[in-house]
Amino acid sequence: MLEIIIGIYAGICWLIFKKFKLLPWNFISKVIVYSLPIFGTIFLILSLNYYCPITSDIRVINRSVDINPQILGRVKKVYVTTNQEVKKGDTLFTLDPEIYIQELKSLEARLKSSESNLASGNENLNAAYSNVSSLQSQLDLANKRVEQYTKLVAGGAANRFDLEQAQANANDLQNRLNSARSQAQGIQVNLAASYEGENAGLAELKAKIAQAKWNLEQTVVLAPADGTIPNVSINEGAILSAFKSAFVLIKKEQSVIGLFAQNELEAVQPGDEVELALRTEPGKIIKARLDFVIDATSQGLLNNAGGMLGGSVASLPDTSRPYPEYEGKLAAKFIVDDPNTVLTTGARGDATLYSQHMKAMHIVRKVMIRINSKLNYIIPKLH
Known part of the structure; x- marks a missing residue:
C-alpha cells in the first residue's frame, strides 16, 4: 500500500512540475517534493502502527478433550470413525460390561x-x-x-x-x-x-452397589461435548485401562488469538473492529471484534517453586541465552461476527485492529489486509 501511495504522489508531482509545469522546478520545490514523502511516510507508518495495529501472528485455537474410560475393560464396539462430527451425549464406544x-x-x-x-x-x-x-x-x-x-x-x-x-x-x-x-x-x-x-x-453394601452401578455406566463412553474426532486409534477387542486416552475430541468452540508487541495495543478497546486474513481462506476477509487483551506474559509469572515461566522450562531466566532476549508478546482474543463460521483449527494469518481514533487511516489498513489476503493465493515453492 505504501508503494502505491508513493507512486500516486510521484505521478502527481510529474504532472505538476513536468507535464503541465504549473510550478517551477527549482531548489525550494525540490526540497519540498523530496521531504514531503519522507516525513509523510514516517507519520503514516507510526500512526498506522499505533491506531491500527496489525500482526501476522494469529492462531485459530480449538480446545480438545481426551476421551478415556474411567474403568478397565475390553472394547466391545466402536461407534465413531475418523473425522466424524459428534454431538454431546453420542455414544463413542462401549466396553464389555459382563x-x-x-x-x-x-x-x-x-x-x-x-x-x-x-x-x-x-x-x-x-x-x-x-x-x-x-x-x-x-x-x-x-x-x-x-x-x-x-x-x-x-x-x-x-x-x-x-x-x-x-x-x-x-x-x-x-x-x-x-x-x-x-x-x-x-x-x-x-x-x-x-x-x-x-x-x-x-x-457399606449399598455404597458398594452404587459404585458397581457407576462402573457399569462407565462401560458406555459418551461424547462430553459437540466436536469432531480427528483420529480413531482404537479397535474392537483392545484392552483399555482407566484414564488411558483412547482418542481426542476437538470441541467446536473456537478462539482466535493474535499476538502483538507490548506497546501496540494502547489505543484499542474491547469491541473494536477486527479483520482477519487467514492462509486457509485466501482472498477472504473475516470480520471480528476484539474481546479482550490478556495483560500478562509468561515471562512475568512465577511458579510455586519461584521459577520463571518464560519458555518451555519453569526455571530461573537463562542468562546464557543469546542477547537481546525477545520480549513476551501480549495476546488479544477476537470474536468472529458470524457465529456459524467454522475456521480451520491451527490456521495462521494476519489480523488488523481498528481503533476509534484516526478513522480516516482505516482505509489504508483495509487495503493492506486485503492485499495480504490475495497474496495467500500465491504458493512460493520451487518443487
Missing part, C-alpha cells in the same frame, strides 16, 4: 442376605437375653445348693462328693452365663452400629 454386571448381581444378593439377617437380628437378641436370664436363674439355684452342701458337710450330714459335684455344676453354669452374655453383647453391637441412621453393614 464382569461389572456379575459384580453388581453379587453385591445385590449380599444385600438381600444382610437385610434378612438384620430382620432376624432382634429375634436373636431376645433369644440371647432369655438364655442369659435362664442361665442366671440356674446359677443362683446352684450357688444356693453349694451353700447348703457346705453347711451339711460341716455338720456331718452330707459327704464331700456331693459338695464338689454342686461346686462343679455352679462353675459350669457361670462359664455358660459369661459366654451367653458375650454373645448377646455382640448381637447388640452389630444391631446398634449405624452410619447416617442406617445399619453400618447395610450402608
